[in-house]
Structure formats: C-alpha cells, structure tokens
C-alpha cells in the first residue's frame with residue numbers, strides 16, 4: 001500500500017520498510033532543538049537520567065536557540081540563559097546561538113530555517129509546539145516536552161505513533177490580498193482546534209507551491225493550533241534553493257506515493273479565499289474580516305514565528321508607506337536576519353524600518369516578545385483590557401499577557417490596514 | 433502506578449490550554465530545584481478565566497491563596513484538554529499541585545504524551561461527557577485496573593467507564609519513558625552508568 005509523505009519519512013528513520021498510521025515505532029532523530037524556556041528543564045532531566053558527566057548523543061545534531069525571555073530584567077529568566085550557556089560550553093555544542101553576542105538569532109523556528117538546520121527528508125524534534133513550522137521544508141518536524149527531549153539528548157531516538165494524514169489542496173491562484181495566514185486561519189476555522197489531533201496536515205496544489213518559503217512556514221506553523229502533530233509541504237526547487245544557500249549538508253527528497261491513503265481530503269478554490277481573522281479567544285473562532293470590520297482596536301502587533309518574517313513586514317510596509325498609524329503599533333522582527341533586512345531592504349525607495357518609523361510604529365528587538373505574554377516588562381505585552389489585532393498564532397485568554405485583553409489573529413495585511421484606521425479593516429481597502 | 437486513586441474533583445471545561453494551566457510568565461522557575469519548583473504548584477491553573485474555574489459555579493481557586501498544593505486530586509475536563517504549547521511545565525505543575533489523574537473527553541497530543549512520558553499523573557479518556565454531571569468537590573474513586581471512575585454522592589454513587597490506556601499503559605506502569613526504556617533494554621539500567 002502507498003505511503004504519505006509523513007509515513008515515508010518516518011519509515012526511512014525506523015528499522016521498517018513500511019509503516020501505517022497507528023504503528024508505534026522508534027525513530028532516529030536528525031536534529032533536536034531546544035530554547036530558554038524548556039532547555040533548562042531538559043538539561044536537568046538529561047543529567048538526572050544519564051548522569052552528570054554524560055555527553056549528548058551527537059553534538060552536531062543539537063541546536064539551542066534562546067529566544068523567549070531575552071530582553072528582561074527577570075532574574076529567573078536570565079538564570080535560565082546561564083544554564084544553556086554553561087551546557088553548550090560543557091558539551092562543546094557548535095550550534096548554540098547565545099544572547100548578547102553576534103551569534104544571537106531570535107525566534108527558533110525561523111532561525112532553524114535561516115541557519116540551515118531545516119533539510120528535506122529529515123526528522124526534527126523541538127521543545128516547542130510550533131516546531132511543526134519546519135514541515136514547510138518537506139521534513140517531519142514536531143514539538144515535544146522536556147522528558148522526551150532529554151531522552152533524545154541521551155539516545156538520539158524517540159518513539160512515535162505514526163499519524164494519519166489529512167490533505168488540503170488549493171487549486172488555482174490566490175488573490176493578491178490573501179496571505180498564508182488567511183489560509184491557515186480559514187482551515188483551522190473549518191476543522192476546529194482539535195480537527196487535526198494526532199494527525200499530519202499535508203498541503204498541496206499550485207496555489208500552495210506558488211507560496212514563498214516564508215509563506216509556507218506560516219502555513220505549517222499553525223498546524224498545532226488545529227491539534228496537528230506535524231505539517232508537510234513537499235520539497236521543490238524553491239525549497240532546494242533556500243536550503244542550498246544555507247547548508248552543505250546532504251538531504252533526501254521524499255514524495256508521497258500516488259496511492260497513499262489520507263483520512264481526510266479537501267480541495268479549495270484558491271481564488272475564492274477571503275481575508276479572515278480568528279476572534280477572541282480561540283484560533284478557530286473564524287470570521288471574515290468584512291464581518292468584523294469596524295471593531296475598535298487599541299493595538300496592532302506584527303511579529304512572532306508566524307507573522308514576523310521578512311515577507312510579513314514587506315506586506316505591512318506596502319500598506320503603511322506614507323501613512324500614520326492610529327493606534328499603538330508594535331513591530332517585532334523574528335530574527336536578527338529579519339531585523340537586518342528591515343534596515344537594508346527597501347519598498348519604493350524607502351527602507352522598511354523607515355517606513356515603519358515614519359508611520360509612527362514602535363520597533364522591538366528580535367525575539368518572541370509579547371507573542372506569549374512573558375515577564376511584566378516584555379515589549380508589547382498587554383496589561384489591561386486592550387483589544388489587539390495580531391499576526392501571532394494564539395489568542396487564548398491571557399496569551400499576550402492580560403487575561404482581560406482581547407486578541408484578533410490576522411494576516412500582516414489586515415494588521416497593517418487596521419493599524420492605519422484604528423479599527424479592524426479589510427486590506428482590500430488598501431490593495432486594489 | 434497506584435491501583436486506586438481517590439480524591440475530590442476539580443472540574444474544567446473544553447479546550448483548557450497550556451497558558452491557562454500555567455501562564456507563560458511563570459515558566460521561569462527551575463523544575464529541578466525543590467524549593468523553586470513549588471511555585472509551579474502555587475500557579476497551577478491560575479490562568480483559567482474565573483467563570484470556568486471549578487465548574488459548574490466557577491470562581492473556585494484550584495490552589496488556595498498562600499498554598500502550593502490543591503485540595504483536589506482529580507481533574508475532570510472536557511474536550512481537547514491541554515491544547516497549545518509543548519511546555520512540560522503544564523503537566524508538571526498539576527503533579528506538583530498534587531494531581532493524580534486527569535480525566536477528559538479528549539486530550540491535545542503533546543500534553544497527553546508529556547503526561548505519560550514524564551510520569552506526572554495518569555491521563556484517562558472517557559467515552560462520556562462528565563463535566564455536566566460531576567461537580568467540583570465531588571468525591572471520586574478511580575479503579576485503574578478496572579478502568580472505572582466512581583462518583584460518590586449523598587446516599588448514591590454513579591460509575592463511569594474509562595477508555596483503556598492501550599499501548600501507553602506499559603510506560604505508565606514503568607513510571608516514565610526512561611524506566612520503560614531501561615526495562616526494555618533500550619538504555620543501560622543503572623541511572624548513573626554514564
């Protein structure tokens with residue numbers, strides 16, 4: 001029987017030729033990623049279980065990216081970075097991107113891609129639920145907890161239950177005002193926050209393959225908001241071009257078999273898609289932007305692994321150029337590379353950073369910042385009853401800080417259009 | 433693994449996410465330091481909106497002011513319990529607060545896996561919706577071998593079936609994924625072998 005892309009990659013990393021959904025198998029891990037929130041706990045369990053003197057299974061395969069609580073005076077948060085630093089030193093880890101040095105990167109999921117750690121056909125585990133982002137590179141990538149991560153650190157292996165696969169196909173072409181964020185919010189709205197639980201979400205169709213690597217990452221990033229185990233977009237020339245620019249390591253491109261079995265199949269007509277938001281307090285609380293247009297907002301937030309990539313800011317800049325924002329607008333580049341691009345790359349003769357500054361937006365430093373609330377002094381964090389339009393991925397109560405604040409998830413186009421008017425605004429008002 | 437789990441219920445609704453279970457601002461404490469670790473008990477479920485905290489009435493703190501442990505031993509949840517982040521602090525904080533079992537209609541994948549692999553408590557799924565019938569404070573008994581939950585009310589009691597633990601029961605029995613792997617010969621048996 002044919003295998004899906006997920007099944008192909010998992011079988012390739014197990015000692016079996018074929019696998020079927022429901023199989024519990026042990027697989028070999030290519031990369032383990034951890035960050036400052038879960039790294040210290042992982043290291044603690046690793047030492048407790050394997051001994052204080054033990055070495056990680058393969059130092060070339062461990063990537064540590066502090067990104068969550070970076071620019072804070074919180075002493076516990078800073079202590080956690082010290083733990084990572086000491087561990088990286090003790091284990092001589094080549095891929096530790098330390099805060100306060102030129103190696104610092106920022107949000108792990110984008111840094112993994114930019115530093116060449118995402119490679120087609122590989123298996124990546126990360127102690128962060130949005131590790132599914134890397135599925136955009138035709139690889140198996142999923143989030144795990146500290147215990148599983150500690151197990152991998154010691155053994156290079158983990159058990160997985162092979163997930164069933166769902167297939168979402170988008171035929172034709174997306175209208176110019178549609179971004180990957182609209183598509184993933186649409187799909188989560190259709191299947192619900194538990195609609196892909198224990199399942200892989202495979203994306204297909206011309207409209208999807210026309211997306212840039214950044215947009216593909218946005219699409220895969222939020223699989224977890226539908227409960228998905230992983231997301232997958234098959235690798236193509238665009239993937240290879242991106243990967244080859246960033247790493248010399250070999251990789252393997254797998255394809256789903258023509259007779260692969262999917263537990264769910266849905267085809268959308270790309271040209272019919274509309275800008276959507278997720279209303280408070282759930283990512284599946286979908287509404288068309290036109291249905292909530294006019295809702296007053298206090299803040300617009302553009303950042304995170306979902307909406308803080310260069311292409312996200314380029315979209316926002318196109319709308320904000322020559323305009324003034326009507327509400328507090330926070331711009332948080334996900335990584336230092338994105339920050340550099342904001343300073344260097346231009347839209348219609350002006351750098352993106354100047355466009356944002358002239359519009360009256362505030363620029364933060366590369367990190368997760370207020371995407372997950374964080375310590376009280378976190379940039380962009382909510383403290384009261386703010387109504388926020390945000391390009392992040394979660395709007396559960398309290399996610400951006402205050403339990404009383406209300407967060408609408410939206411595309412960078414919609415967040416920028418709304419920043420200009422001070423109310424939720426359909427980007428079509430600015431993009432003809 | 434305990435054969436019988438007894439205690440009172442703390443009842444929550446559907447889609448209780450990890451930010452409600454342990455708000456992100458508290459994720460900075462060490463899980464290995466015995467003193468610092470207690471803070472996770474203190475803040476467990478502190479992100480649940482007031483209306484949903486201890487159903488059906490709401491407004492009931494899971495852990496009382498100034499304490500690190502809950503009076504409750506069993507959480508009853510609805511659908512998609514533990515959705516959101518992969519933070520193991522979520523199942524860990526419930527254990528630190530004294531929880532022995534979480535019984536829900538369904539779980540989010542990573543939370544479920546973390547609960548089992550870390551050996552924090554037993555996550556049971558139920559075929560039935562219980563959050564309308566069980567009230568916060570009700571006395572409950574779980575018979576692990578039989579796969580049954582009994583609700584003891586004044587003069588009567590009601591028994592509910594729990595779904596079998598299936599393939600993860602071996603890990604739960606062993607204690608956690610490390611003990612399981614040691615028993616299966618996947619990693620060396622002495623802890624400090626390294």
Ligand code: SF4
Pocket residue numbers: 068107108109128130304305306367368371372392393
């Ligand atoms: S940006 Fe937000 S969602 Fe992404 S890794 Fe950071 S906290 Fe998580």
